[in-house]
Amino acid sequence: MLQPRPPGPVRSDWHVHTHLSDGCASPEQVVEAAVALGLERLAITDHDCIAAHRAGRARAAARGRIEIVAGVEIDCLLEGGRIEILGLGFDPENEALGARLAEVQADRRRRFLFYCERLREAGEPADPEPWACGPSLALLKVHIYRALESAGRIYPGGYREFTARLEGLGAPPPVRTPEAAEAARLILQAGGRVLLAHPLYYHERPGLETLLRAAREFGCAGVEYLYPYDFGPRGWSRDAAAELFGRLDALLLELFPPEAERTQGTDVHEPGEWPARLDLLRDWARRLDRPLR
Numbered sequence: 001m002l003q004p005r006p007p008g009p010v011r012s013d014w015h016v017h018t019h020l021s022d023g024c025a026s027p028e029q030v031v032e033a034a035v036a037l038g039l040e041r042l043a044i045t046d047h048d049c050i051a052a053h054r055a056g057r058a059r060a061a062a063r064g065r066i067e068i069v070a071g072v073e074i075d076c077l078l079e080g081g082r083i084e085i086l087g088l089g090f091d092p093e094n095e096a097l098g099a100r101l102a103e104v105q106a107d108r109r110r111r112f113l114f115y116c117e118r119l120r121e122a123g124e125p126a127d128p129e130p131w132a133c134g135p136s137l138a139l140l141k142v143h144i145y146r147a148l149e150s151a152g153r154i155y156p157g158g159y160r161e162f163t164a165r166l167e168g169l170g171a172p173p174p175v176r177t178p179e180a181a182e183a184a185r186l187i188l189q190a191g192g193r194v195l196l197a198h199p200l201y202y203h204e205r206p207g208l209e210t211l212l213r214a215a216r217e218f219g220c221a222g223v224e225y226l227y228p229y230d231f232g233p234r235g236w237s238r239d240a241a242a243e244l245f246g247r248l249d250a251l252l253l254e255l256f257p258p259e260a261e262r263t264q265g266t267d268v269h270e271p272g273e274w275p276a277r278l279d280l281l282r283d284w285a286r287r288l289d290r291p292l293r
């Protein structure tokens with residue numbers, strides 16, 4: 001029987017975050033960490049924010065050892081559900097894309113302040129100051145969680161209990177989240193490519209096949225294929241994930257052209273996590289006998 005080839009080193013990562021969204025490090029620190037890990041190509045894909053690109057590019061130019069590709073991860077709606085798409089290789093100065101993301105950022109900020117205020121009224125130590133004045137342009141619920149955590153308010157049931165608590169605080173000001181087709185169109189019009197982020201996360205809702213059909217229709221060039229699925233709140237057993245990869249392969253063959261893009265990304269939010277996540281990508285590549293890029 002043929003033994004899978006041992007995968008080589010990981011040379012690119014098309015999915016990482018900085019503190020300009022919900023990551024912990026600056027774009028410069030992320031680029032330095034990427035260089036130290038021997039990466040040759042990197043896309044910084046902050047949530048609904050492309051501001052890291054300029055600083056990342058400048059640091060990369062100074063180091064001369066890594067290529068930075070413009071990236072973004074956009075939270076969007078598809079048939080009433082939520083999905084995330086990755087935009088890669090677009091013009092980071094594109095005005096329409098920048099303006100639409102700025103709307104979402106402003107909405108997120110309003111929602112963040114609303115929740116902090118309601119939590120404070122309920123006697124919880126949600127001080128918005130350090131976060132509202134901090135570097136993040138995309139203030140997410142996790143920032144409120146961190147604000148509470150740093151003030152010593154720990155939810156025994158973790159993040160899940162925290163989000164349930166938020167639901168009890170009334171309706172926040174809405175976030176004008178784009179439909180997937182609109183977000184994809186903005187990236188395409190800015191000269192980029194669109195990929196469906198971590199597709200196996202949606203195998204139940206709306207379902208992998210529905211999702212991939214829609215993704216093809218709204219302009220996805222492919223999917224984020226190798227991803228450290230072992231991590232995160234929705235991580236499953238390796239056997240379950242391997243079976244889902246089989247379904248994904250079959251659907252990609254059926255619905256996408258043979259040259260469809262299959263990227264790899266670690267979704268790292270803190271550079272310290274990076275080596276372990278790169279090991280996971282290598283591990284998945286070996287188990288699935290897929291090339292690393």
Ligand SMILES: [Zn+2]
Pocket residue numbers: 015017073267
């Ligand atoms: Zn991400």
